[in-house]
Amino acid sequence: MKPDLAFLSALEDACHEAGEKILAVRKRGFKAERKSDASPVTEADRAAEAVILEHLAKIAPGVPVIAEEAFTAGHAPKTDDTFFLVDPLDGTKEFIAGRDEFTVNIGLIVKGVPTAGVVLAPATGRMFAADSGKAWRMEAGNRHVLIGRECNPSSMIAVASRSHRDWQTDSLLKALKVQDTVGVGSSLKFTILAEGGADLYPRYGRIMEWDTAAGDAILRAAGGQIMDLLGQPIRYGKAAIEDPFAHAGFIAFASEKAAHAYLSHMNLV
Structure with a gap:
């Protein structure tokens, strides 16, 4: 599978249609529910996911989708070297609160690395x-090439999470003498880095792979990088782990210099 412009355009179409479903649900009103892990979910999440799954079945038949x-809900196809990660509505808390900081996300993973991705803010x-x-x-x-800061x-x-800011994040930002912090929800934090609007995004604690895959692909292609809290x-x-498809925190960087500043602080270089 080659992630060329035709392939990306097909993913973009899937995101656009999913975004239309989300906005339609928001316009007519909805009720928020709670999943088994206590995280919120709405009709918009499910409707957007159904659209994306339908598109991916046509774009890349046979490729597993997580x-x-x-x-x-317990449906996890077996993955191999190539698969998709989909977050149909990242930033559900922002969506429920009436803010615009929610996104549709599709990421293509090849041999453990995000090689293509689309993020839409409907x-x-x-x-x-x-x-x-x-x-x-x-x-x-028109397409405008992104180059990191x-x-x-x-x-x-x-850039930091609006919903998941914690003392560890504040402590790191203070230690690195960060001059300013932008608070925003969803995978838009990755796009801010990719556009050159910030240098780093720390996230402590568990987060799922579908939350990061598309934004990570965009950040890496813009010259940034993302590593775990130990610098890997x-x-x-x-x-095949006890908590499948989960990260135990990460730090994303817009440039090699920003990554080096973190690694030096943590005595990892």
Whole structure:
């Protein structure tokens, strides 16, 4: 499977249709529910996922798909070297709260690495995509290449979760003498890094692979990187573990300089 522009365009179409379903649900109103892990879910999550699964079955028949709602319901196909990770509505808490910081996400994983991805913010129409070589922001039908920010270690900017900010994050940002912090929900944190709006995004605690795959693909293609809390590159497809398809935290960086500042602080270089 080659993640070329035709392939990306097909993924983008899937995200657009899923986004339309989400906005339709928001317009007519909905009730939030709780899943078995106590996280919120809505009709919009399920409707968007159904659309994406239908598209992927046509785009890449036979390729396994790990999708959030299906996985939570106990449906997890066996994965091999190539599979999709889908988060049909990342930022459900933001969606429920009436904010626009929610996204549709499709990531393609090949041998543990995100090689293509699409992130759409339906409420604003902003879309980002990447293959293994370039990342783009789409505007008015045109693709604008993204190149990450060149870090100044003495005046770094961080992006942090609106819903999952914790003392560990605050402690790290203080230790690195971060000058400013942008709070935002969903996978938009990755796109801010890819666009050059910030230098790093720390996330402590458990997070699922479908939450990061598409944004990670975009960040890597824009020149950034993402690693675990011990400074090792994160991998995808961790099915054969006690907590499958989960990360135990990570730090994302817009540049090698930003990553080096973190590694130096942690005495990992």
